[in-house]
Amino acid sequence: MKIGELAERTGTSRRLLRYYEEQGLITPHRALNGYREYQESHVHIVLQIKGLLDAGLPTRIIRQLLPCLDRPSTIYVPNVTPEMVATLQREQARLSERIECLTRNRDAIADYLDTVLGVRSSPATAVGGPYPPG
Missing domain, CATH: 1.10.1660.10 (Multidrug-efflux Transporter Regulator; Chain: A; Domain 2)
Known part of the structure; x- marks a missing residue:
């Protein structure tokens, strides 16, 4: 092809x-x-x-x-070499750290969205926002 x-x-x-x-x-x-x-x-x-x-x-x-x-x-x-095992173990650890960071970021964004969506759906925001008119 x-x-x-x-x-x-x-x-x-x-x-x-x-x-x-x-x-x-x-x-x-x-x-x-x-x-x-x-x-x-x-x-x-x-x-x-x-x-x-x-x-x-x-x-x-x-x-x-x-x-x-x-x-x-x-x-x-x-026929895996000790060097290959060490390299893969380092990569596995790096990926685990990355996953933990991504999970924290995902959870922080979810919390933020919950807060924003909770504020938007509250009666105060429906009339003009969370702050008193200025």
């Missing part, structure tokens, strides 16, 4: 697919005319790359993990 079809099937821009190629994350075959040709397996690889990027993993770590992806949605690491 051509780059446009892969882009459409994965919801990934052509530019980003070329970036994945530059980073060594995907390797298309080249036709005689120089066009990139992708296999069906590239669809699953690109979706996994997107998922790992969305989780916050940098491309340098994804590049290390890709050889371990043997099936869609499955990560299998037969």
